[in-house]
Amino acid sequence: MAYLATAEACDSNTALIVSGDLRCLQPIFQIYGQCRAFSGPVVTLKVFEDNVLVRELLETRGEGRVLVIDGGGSLRCALVGGNLGQSAQNMGWAGIVINGCIRDADEINGCDIGVRALGTHPQKSNKKGFGEKHIPVHIAGTLVRDGEWLYADSDGILVSKTELTV
Numbered sequence: 001m002a003y004l005a006t007a008e009a010c011d012s013n014t015a016l017i018v019s020g021d022l023r024c025l026q027p028i029f030q031i032y033g034q035c036r037a038f039s040g041p042v043v044t045l046k047v048f049e050d051n052v053l054v055r056e057l058l059e060t061r062g063e064g065r066v067l068v069i070d071g072g073g074s075l076r077c078a079l080v081g082g083n084l085g086q087s088a089q090n091m092g093w094a095g096i097v098i099n100g101c102i103r104d105a106d107e108i109n110g111c112d113i114g115v116r117a118l119g120t121h122p123q124k125s126n127k128k129g130f131g132e133k134h135i136p137v138h139i140a141g142t143l144v145r146d147g148e149w150l151y152a153d154s155d156g157i158l159v160s161k162t163e164l165t166v
């Protein structure tokens with residue numbers, strides 16, 4: 001797949017930015033994983049300090065999609081660790097964007113996926129299974145809907161209503 005640079009995408013799609021069909025996430029994320037640049041159709045998930053649904057999704061086939069987790073910005077536990085990073089890689093997810101924390105950062109940095117998160121936290125999350133899949137989420141100042149396209153690279157993260165061409 002041809003790599004789409006986010007800065008170039010912004011420059012060449014000003015009409016989409018004006019219309020709101022192309023949005024930039026605020027730069028609040030740390031970069032983890034082997035893939036500094038990644039993209040794909042979005043799967044959304046909203047949870048709070050509970051990663052049962054995160055595991056459920058990352059243990060199904062990713063097919064090049066990006067899991068966007070609205071973890072409510074919690075800095076009190078990790079929603080993704082080394083095992084889930086491995087699973088995401090093995091199941092073919094392109095990446096994970098987490099409005100929350102990861103742990104096992106060294107393991108995740110070895111995985112062949114792209115990961116963005118607010119930071120790291122050594123503690124695991126609850127395991128109750130609460131949360132909602134495939135609903136619109138609001139993270140980093142931006143509405144993100146299931147099925148939209150996400151593009152991440154060293155400069156930032158874009159969300160587009162439709163697939164962008166290079």
Ligand SMILES: O=C([O-])CC(=O)C(=O)O
Binds near residue numbers: 083084085124
């Ligand atoms: O199970 C968890 O809470 C997450 C985790 O540590 C892992 O993915 O290795």
